[in-house]
Amino acid sequence: MISMPEWREADTEVHPLWRRTFNQDWTGPDVAAPCPVCGNTGLHRWYLLENARPRKYDGIEFAGRGRLWEWCDSCRTFEHYPDGSVPSWWSAPYGPGIPDPGRTPEAIERARVAAHRRGVQGEPEESSRHAE
Numbered sequence: 001m002i003s004m005p006e007w008r009e010a011d012t013e014v015h016p017l018w019r020r021t022f023n024q025d026w027t028g029p030d031v032a033a034p035c036p037v038c039g040n041t042g043l044h045r046w047y048l049l050e051n052a053r054p055r056k057y058d059g060i061e062f063a064g065r066g067r068l069w070e071w072c073d074s075c076r077t078f079e080h081y082p083d084g085s086v087p088s089w090w091s092a093p094y095g096p097g098i099p100d101p102g103r104t105p106e107a108i109e110r111a112r113v114a115a116h117r118r119g120v121q122g123e124p125e126e127s128s129r130h131a132e
């Protein structure tokens with residue numbers, strides 16, 4: 001078994017770069033850029049729509065209010081936003097919803113890995129991520 005690092009929140013030092021990295025790639029559940037903390041490619045986001053109320057801010061359409069998780073599947077740095085706006089383009093991947101993920105993205109990450117194993121995501125092979 002490979003032991004995984006504990007989940008920990010992005011600290012204030014890394015936060016500006018973390019924000020910029022996620023904001024620059026705001027189109028789907030995966031972010032192509034390397035993690036600002038560990039440099040590996042494995043950044044993901046997940047929205048949970050809690051209060052559907054479609055509206056438009058600055059020309060961007062939102063589906064309503066909800067929560068957002070952002071994380072790195074390699075070093076397990078994460079951010080959790082308990083109250084934010086869910087964009088209209090969001091469509092939850094990894095099969096059926098995750099009813100109460102909690103504060104860390106643990107449950108979401110597990111669903112993501114399971115979906116990846118089933119081939120749902122169609123992601124490229126993990127190659128550089130797990131060095132021997």
Ligand SMILES: [Zn+2]
Binds near residue numbers: 038040
């Ligand atoms: Zn990382």
